[in-house]
Amino acid sequence: VTGYFGKLTKNWVKIFQKKYHAEIIKPWIDAGYTGVDIKEGTGHVYKTTRRQINIMKCNSLNIAMPDLSVDLR
Secondary structure (H helix, E strand, O other), X not given: OOOOOOHHHHXXXXXXXXXXXXXXXXXXXXXXXXOHHXXXXXXXXXXXXXXXXXXXXXXXHOOOOOOOHHXXX
């Protein structure tokens, strides 16, 4: 672990986002996000990606889906 978030890390985040499409990408599409990068994953660790990571690390957290509408204004 280096703390460096470079191209390699971004590509792995995209792979993770595609693998968990229903939990990470679909909520954004359902909320109305239409960005070109959404189908392939953004590579950014933001609300839904962070939520999925946290659930996988500790599923007893029972984290609710974040409000995505505030990001689409």
